[in-house]
Amino acid sequence: MTPHDLAGAPPALHRRNQAAYRHLAALLASADVRLDGQRPWDLHLLGEGVPERILAHGNLGLGETYMDGLWTCQHLDQLFDRLLRADMASRVRSLSTAWHHLRARWLNLQTEPRAWQVGQQHYDLGNAFYAAMLDRRMTYTCALWEGARDLDEAQENKLELVCQKLGLQPGMHVLDIGCGWGSFMKYAAERHGVRCTGVTISAEQAALGRTLCEGLPIEFRLMDYRGLSERIDRVVSLGMFEHVGQKNYDAYMAVAQRCLAPDGLFLLHTIGRNEPGHGTDPWIHRYIFPNGELPTIAHIGHACERRFVVEDRHNFGADYDLTLMAWHQRFEAAWPAFAESLGERFHRMWRYYLLSCAGAFRARDVQVWQWVLPHPGHTGVYRRVSAP
Numbered sequence: 001m002t003p004h005d006l007a008g009a010p011p012a013l014h015r016r017n018q019a020a021y022r023h024l025a026a027l028l029a030s031a032d033v034r035l036d037g038q039r040p041w042d043l044h045l046l047g048e049g050v051p052e053r054i055l056a057h058g059n060l061g062l063g064e065t066y067m068d069g070l071w072t073c074q075h076l077d078q079l080f081d082r083l084l085r086a087d088m089a090s091r092v093r094s095l096s097t098a099w100h101h102l103r104a105r106w107l108n109l110q111t112e113p114r115a116w117q118v119g120q121q122h123y124d125l126g127n128a129f130y131a132a133m134l135d136r137r138m139t140y141t142c143a144l145w146e147g148a149r150d151l152d153e154a155q156e157n158k159l160e161l162v163c164q165k166l167g168l169q170p171g172m173h174v175l176d177i178g179c180g181w182g183s184f185m186k187y188a189a190e191r192h193g194v195r196c197t198g199v200t201i202s203a204e205q206a207a208l209g210r211t212l213c214e215g216l217p218i219e220f221r222l223m224d225y226r227g228l229s230e231r232i233d234r235v236v237s238l239g240m241f242e243h244v245g246q247k248n249y250d251a252y253m254a255v256a257q258r259c260l261a262p263d264g265l266f267l268l269h270t271i272g273r274n275e276p277g278h279g280t281d282p283w284i285h286r287y288i289f290p291n292g293e294l295p296t297i298a299h300i301g302h303a304c305e306r307r308f309v310v311e312d313r314h315n316f317g318a319d320y321d322l323t324l325m326a327w328h329q330r331f332e333a334a335w336p337a338f339a340e341s342l343g344e345r346f347h348r349m350w351r352y353y354l355l356s357c358a359g360a361f362r363a364r365d366v367q368v369w370q371w372v373l374p375h376p377g378h379t380g381v382y383r384r385v386s387a388p
Contacts, residue, residue: 020051031086033079041078045071059089063283063356067349076352077325080359123202127181129342132334133327137183138212141239141269142320142368144387151326154319157387159187162236164385165312165372166265168192172233175199175259177225178240182209182218189216197232199223226251228259234267235260241270241300242280245293249303257307257375265382266308266373271320272296273366288353300371308373311382317367324358 025035034042035051047070053061065071073079083089134140135155143154144161162184168174170193176185179198182205188194195217200206206220213220225240235256244252256266273294280292297313304310331354335347360366372382 024051040074076355077358084363138181139183177237238269312372320361328354
């Protein structure tokens with residue numbers, strides 16, 4: 001967001017509901033955010049009805065009014081950092097949010113037929129779009145920034161760390177559950193001499209991944225993870241568990257257990273949340289990741305019981321703030337090439353997605369965990385691998 005976005009705003013808006021305006025202004029003030037303020041993180045109104053929609057619909061209303069161009073903010077990431085540190089969501093409880101959480105509690109929103117929705121809505125947006133936003137390997141998960149000069153190096157740091165944690169050796173067979181465009185598989189095959197099988201629910205990812213990995217011992221399968229059954233030396237899942245859902249954690253871990261060789265290692269990399277609940281943010285659910293759900297440590301630990309030993313758990317969630325800001329910078333630089341086909345409402349939606357998530361990781365409202373999980377009967381001592 002640039003200052004010129006504020007320049008065209010009317011100096012004063014006719015507000016039909018002064019009570020809603022005052023109530024929202026008081027709520028925001030508790031997070032050191034001013035309504036119609038001019039600081040980089042202040043929320044500045046550009047149209048009618050914004051306070052009413054935010055108070056009625058919570059973050060769904062906040063996100064949709066931003067997409068509609070009814071308010072602006074110079075630095076959305078700073079705004080969300082403040083809102084989340086002040087626990088603003090607990091102060092704005094809406095019927096739409098409550099209904100979203102009730103649906104997630106009572107319904108299985110991540111059944112096998114529904115699992116394909118996120119592929120079609122999110123990951124199949126277009127390979128050129130993601131290539132412009134991501135690093136050169138097209139790695140769509142949190143990077144590891146210590147010692148890195150740029151996004152490419154930070155993502156290679158993460159990929160190498162995963163390989164080291166798994167103890168990859170030439171000739172091993174690795175299963176990648178939720179393989180994306182194959183960035184991990186390609187890196188592991190080239191640098192560590194393994195062969196890989198990856199599964200994805202995105203046709204676009206599978207098509208480009210096969211091209212990018214041509215000539216390497218890598219297989220892409222367009223399928224849901226629940227159909228996997230063969231025994232494999234190592235299993236890895238980077239940024240896919242967020243699409244599994246509480247009602248399917250047990251089934252997911254059963255698949256990983258039956259696919260992992262008795263002396264193998266399973267590495268699970270996932271975003272997680274600090275508090276229990278059901279479903280994800282309703283705006284994220286509607287516009288970005290349909291049917292997603294973030295786990296807690298307790299959720300994962302319970303699903304691992306009688307299946308895996310938790311040898312290591314590593315949190316580097318603060319690095320996702322830097323990753324998302326790097327993606328946002330690349331997205332904005334590349335936007336002119338996509339403006340005509342995707343439109344300004346998409347532009348604002350994607351900006352809101354990237355920067356609100358950056359603010360959430362900066363506030364430590366959400367985390368990134370890597371779990372190393374062998375079978376209970378795994379022999380030997382696992383030597384923890386530290387980040388570079």
